[in-house]
Amino acid sequence: MYKYIGNEDSISALKHTNNDTPMRSFSKNLKPDIKTRRIFKMCNPPEDIAIGNEGLVHGNYTLEGILVFLRHGDRGPLAHVRNISSVNCAGDLLNSDSFDSDVNFRSYEYFLQNLTASGKFSNVLPQFLGPFHGFPLVPPSSGECQLGQLTPVGVSQHLKTGQILRIVYGDKLGVGNGSISAGDIAVYSTRYRRTFQSALSFLFAFLSSEDFQKVTLQDSQSIAFCFNDCACPSAEKYRHRFSTESSEHFRSHPAVVKLVSTVAEIVFEMPDPTHTSDPIALRDALLTYVCHGAQLPCIDGFSVNKSPQETCVHMEQVTGLFAYTEWEARQYVKSSNLKRYCLLRAYGLMRDIVSHMLRIISERKPKLILYSGHDRTLQYLTTALGVVSEITTVPHYASRLVLEVYKNRAQQATSNQPKDGPVARDFFFRLVFNGRDLTNHIHFCRGSGIVLMHQLNKYNITEINHNATNSHSWTKKQSPVYLCPIESIIRFLHDDYFLSFNATNFKDACAIHS
Template sequence: MDALTALLLLVHLIPVSVAKNGVSSKSRKRIMPDPVTEPPGMDPLYEALLYCNIPSVAERSMEGHAPHHFKLVSVHVFIRHGDRYPLYVIPKTKRPEIDCTLVANRKPYHPKLEAFVSHMSKGSGASFESPLHSLPLFPNHPLCEMGELTQTGVVQHLQNGQLLRDIYLKKHQLLPSDWSPDQLYLETTGKSRTLQSGLALLYGFLPDFDWKKVYFRHQPSALFCSGSCYCPMRNHYLEKEQRRQYLLRLKNGQLERAYGEMAKVVDIPTKQLRAANPIDSLLCHFCHNLSFPCTGNGCIDMEHFKAIKTHQMEDERERREKKLYLGYALLGAHPILNQTVGRMLRAAEGRSEEVFALYSAHDVTLSPVLSALGLTEARFPRFAARLIFELWQDRDEPREHAVRVLYNGVDVTFHTSFCQDHRRRWPKPMCPLDNLVRFVRRDMLVALGSGSTNYYDACHRKGF
């Protein structure tokens, strides 16, 4: 048994203790270090495995947990696409050989995989917003194309969809059996991996759905900013953040040595190798348990991979300590959070039939939202990560509505900026909707320190 296989077994087979009601006694802390499964200190291989999110045992989650007198009104799901083929190639090396057709006897597998393929084959005439109608509905290349969703990625989201089905449909009856198109809102970027991930989750959630009832809207921006994408100050913060990343990299002697050694292996200048972003390809090798690339000059090895991954972890830690990325995140996440708050308010006031919204997106979508919400301990979005906002109505006081926020099945409501102090004053296991509304429409802009209380001004006025 090699070291990677042993680590896979350690991470995926150690059970998590759960109380009788399905809630871990440390459930709110699971985005924090877990003394049972988490190694002491920074472990780049452990973090890389969490990022891979290899489907294994059925996941326990906290979605849908609420006192019996609360009624679920609507659910808003943000996902990162599933496992994909790399976007970059390491020069002068052979591409990783991964089959992007969907095959029943190949791991990872899901009981609905064949039915998913069959159903997608019937959707070739589906009506989606342009340019989505030109994209394939499932991956189907014997050798994956760049950025293509893999079988692992499909299975990850079939699992997500089935988990949400068990909770929101079977337990809470969020949708009736004769649901209407108006009850769903579906939006994706124009990449095949996000559309296919959204379809896989939707199929797990609503098996054999009626194609005539499903309509995916196209979102041109990875920030899902719709008509509010022009924001000069957001770009200003991003440029400063990229400068910070560059300076941190220059200070890391171990990283530079690793890049130098890898460049010698593939016989190209170090600068060219760095520009090829080798970590993207190496993560693919790692997640699929493939040997790292070799040439006549030697091999890229696990120590090189660990050096780059360790630097990524150090970069994420420094990023949390500085405010540059936070400035970018507050402005970058505001449009989609504002849209979500608007949907919640319309649902709470009975002005909308919509009960389930799905945004199929990227790591660069979820990461700013997590940061803007104040979830500083949350890990970088893994493959098939999910961030969910639940809207609840108190049946005892029907005018009262509350929200829960969950990240990869963990209730992080009381870790958010808008609700971390509220728990002491409100005995309910969720947060008043008003807190989220006030945070999005005022407080997250005030936090920039520019004196702005509206998005347009904040985008044009210097803050911290």
């Protein structure tokens, strides 16, 4: 790694994201207020997905590649919930022609049907799908909720995500101009239908049909994408300690304990002690109703000897539960056990990220690296990077994290470095999570030579000396843009990753000491 380190330590239609989350038309069963709006953010409906602060770097900086991390889209519940047959998991998607997402889903479905039926793609389909050959390409469009399976809404979320990111990055990466080869695209997905189908829908929207057929999917046996660095007994020790912390928080709120026990008995068809004492599992189950505009569940009070007030879930109970889980998420930043657990779980992925970055530096490929995973995939990675907040520890459906890799052409032109090959000192990266630039929150980027710029407009970036005193006040039209030297992430992985374990390598950090 050290050989890459220097000696010194139509867009108007897609509005940028803001803090206002419009209510979905299918949420007519719920009263629109501040509390319910915060809940709907976790649903992340396709029409709310918009361009954020992605791709704002211009001037002397050229985009060399992007690493995209996705959480799968909207899915059915993970456990059997009551009245599931009455929940339409397609929402309004298949009942109205007014949504762009409906058009996107139908065209995507038609494309895949044509592709497989015509035989045009049959000669490369097995290679394209790789280990996912035999998986259904799209979820059933009946609207029926299936346990843990992606819904048509989940497909539309990633079609929209692919669309907006193609607007930002497509031309810069050469999408659709014939310059992309199979070696320019690397795609990984966990072996779940929902992550495979999420990756497929994103790629369809992001790539041209010609480039789409150059993809070969690869699988990951772990939701952490740890590859060859997975087994780690010490990680389980820290996970157990963190779980104990969360349980103590829960038990210290007796009103919440009672709420979870009461609501879980109504929501789950076969509640067990795990369900009746797990606010996170209950939150997940309630999203099935909330995100699809269904009536909150009820049970027959006579059969369970309960009063009428105790036989139905009420919206104030839902908002109370979500308020608690939001509070619990804010406690994560204080947990050293969570940080150490995520560091160990994310190590294999961090090695893969740096490996891809070094290939981008030395070979100018791949240009797109996609990881289609889960909420915990994003939680492990962001926590390991020191970016711990409510939005990163509890990522909503179809969340996206993008690492943008840039080369400073001006710096290279004036550099005294040898010309026999590129070095990392000319390369920088940004971290953009759901449209928010969080680069300056990465712990090893702060104070390590971040290049600070400000955005005058999308095509006019002025560089600011980050060491100089700057009294300029940022406005919405002049928002800060941060770049972190790639040298910083290389040094962090090679030198500092295991400092908190008093170790120098993964094996020693994973050993359980008495």
